[in-house]
Amino acid sequence: MVLGGLFEANGYHSAAWLLPSAQDDAATDVDYFRNIIQEAEAGKLDFFFLADTPAARTENLDFWTRSPLYMNMMEPITLLSALAGSTSHIGLGATASTSFYEPYNIARLFGSLDHISHGRAAWNVVTSANDYAARNFGLSALPPHDKRYEKAAECLEVVQALWDTWEDDAFIFDKANARMFDPEKFHILDHQGEFFRVYGGLNMRRSRQGQPVIFQAGASEAGKEFAARTAEVVFGTGSCLEQAQAFYRDLKGRMTRYGRSTDALKVLSGVSVVVGESEEQAREKWALWQETVPIEVGLMYLKTDLETDLSDLPLDEPVPEHRIPDHSNFHQIYFNEIVGLIREGLTLREICRKYNRSKVIFYGTPSGIADQMEHWVSEGGSDGFMMALPVLPESLTDITRKVVPELQRRGLFRTEYEGTTLRENLGLARPRNRHVTA
Ligand SMILES: Cc1cc2nc3c(=O)[nH]c(=O)nc-3n(C[C@H](O)[C@H](O)[C@H](O)COP(=O)(O)O)c2cc1C
Incomplete structure (x- = not known):
């Protein structure tokens, strides 16, 4: 089973920052995040994920002061780069919006994170969903939903093409003949599209895992189609098992149209996990x-x-x-x-x-939580879970020290990381460079 964690400074519950145990300056404290990610890695979680929107809210501040999501945060790729050196196996995922970044920037930023972490980076491809962000980038409002997805598809295509600029063995470091790389293995991209024009190559060799892993969370028709074609991890939605099963079947079913094996994409259901001495106490x-x-x-x-x-x-x-x-x-x-x-x-x-923004809540004792996770996966609702941690660090240690050992005892979750790259740990193939024929 795949287990990823969605982390927000004090936790994802709107009350998290209000609790007496919450650290006030957690959001901008790299040492705080270092402790959290090391705990997540000790629990062998697949990845540590940071969501993002490139904007503070500018209206209704009387409301946002009570639930200040995204009002005070560090830029996630920067934060993950700082955390990479304190960890060795856990995946590092972050959001970057295709509506506001140029693909060349995305390719460089995630390419660098992938090198810094020795192959543990993942990019969550989002189209963004608020006008606050649009206004920071010269627009008065977001473009329509389907247009944003068309732009996202083109952006991803360009980013992945840039990541393939160099063949894996392009850099030869031949000191005797003074040749660092083989020019034959450098491929210039000439992209002239509706949204982007890029002529050039990425000034960075390919990473240990070939390319960062592609995450996606779209739930609309356009979103699901995009995910079926391109994503490798999808944050599934559904507020009950039946809805999750429907989403899972729907998404995996669409993949055949693109000639993809269903194993090439992991669907992770979004859940909040609340552990107690009993289910009642958790509730x-x-x-x-x-x-x-x-x-x-x-x-x-x-x-x-x-x-x-x-x-x-x-x-x-x-x-x-x-x-x-x-x-x-x-x-x-x-x-x-x-x-x-x-x-x-x-x-x-x-x-x-x-209302819990499409996230299921699992309440229970560690073994009760393990039962629900096991049931959900064995019944075809998901390949694992994207766990939004409600209150940190409590919700995380409940998982790493109580739920994970129970899953391990049942043989449902790893006791050691399978490899060092995120792809190896998720069981995803290393993408072959498009310029190399079989
Ligand atoms: C676990 C999870 C994490 C997400 N992270 C982000 C994020 O960081 N930034 C963002 O703008 N949207 C984020 N989203 C929202 C999705 O990208 C997407 O906009 C949403 O699921 C609606 O999909 P649709 O546009 O296809 O309807 C996230 C969704 C989920 C379920």
Whole structure:
């Protein structure tokens, strides 16, 4: 089973920073992150992942001050580069948006991280989903959803072509004849596309794992099609096993159209894991965190993800159907989840408490959590989990010291890393350079 972790300074739960145990300056403290990633590596997790959006929120600051996601953070590729030297096996994944980066920059940044970490880098390809970021890059709003995916596809194509600039054995370091590389094994890219024009080569040799691993999390039609064609790890969505199975079948089913083997892509279900002495105690722990979050935060998430403001409505009554917008432009999967909760007839307050951005919550004892993970994987819901750690460091040590040993005892999770590159540990093939014939 693949186990990755989604890390946010104090944890992903909106209450995490409010808890007495939370370190105030964690988000900009590299030593804090070093301790966290070393704990994750001691637990043999496949990878440490940092999400990103290149923007602070500029409106409704009264809300964002209560749930300050992305308001104070370090740039993830930079942070991972700093952490690479303190670790030796765990994968290092970060988001970079195809809507705002030039492909040449992405190829260099992740190419460098891949060298610094000796082959442990992964790029999470996202199209971004908020206008705050757009405004930092000369746009008043994000381009339409499908246009963003067209641009993402072209961007990825260029990045991967740049990573293949040099054949693996291009650098010969022939001192006797004063030839560092073989010019025959250097391939110039001449790309003239709709969104990008690149003529040149990447000034960096290929890495130990050939190319960084490609992560993706799209859940829309365009997103799934893109993932089926190009992704190697996908953060799956679905708030129950049936939905996860449907997503898994759907995505893997699409791969055959592109001539890809289903083993070439790992679907990891997004989960929050809450460990307790008993399942009931774990649920109480989560409920306590939920109650710590001011209700305004729940309303803000609904406003962001449903793309409409419901804060004028009474908290203890159901939300009228006519308040649902007729379409979404940002995260379709989040939008649909909220629509589902509204249609269930829940009150606005209940929706605020229940809505969890498409992440399933596993509550239980370590063995109860292992049961749920085992069931989910054996029933074809996923190849493993993308665990959003709700409260750090507690949620991480619960996994590394309690859940992982139980999974290892059952033979479901590694006791040692299989290799040193992320591809080796995930069981993904090293991509052959496109310029080398078999
Ligand atoms: C585990 C996980 C991590 C994600 N990380 C990011 C991120 O760092 N930045 C971002 O803009 N979107 C992130 N997303 C959102 C997705 O990239 C995508 O926009 C979302 O799933 C909606 O997909 P769609 O645009 O195909 O509807 C993440 C989603 C998941 C499930």
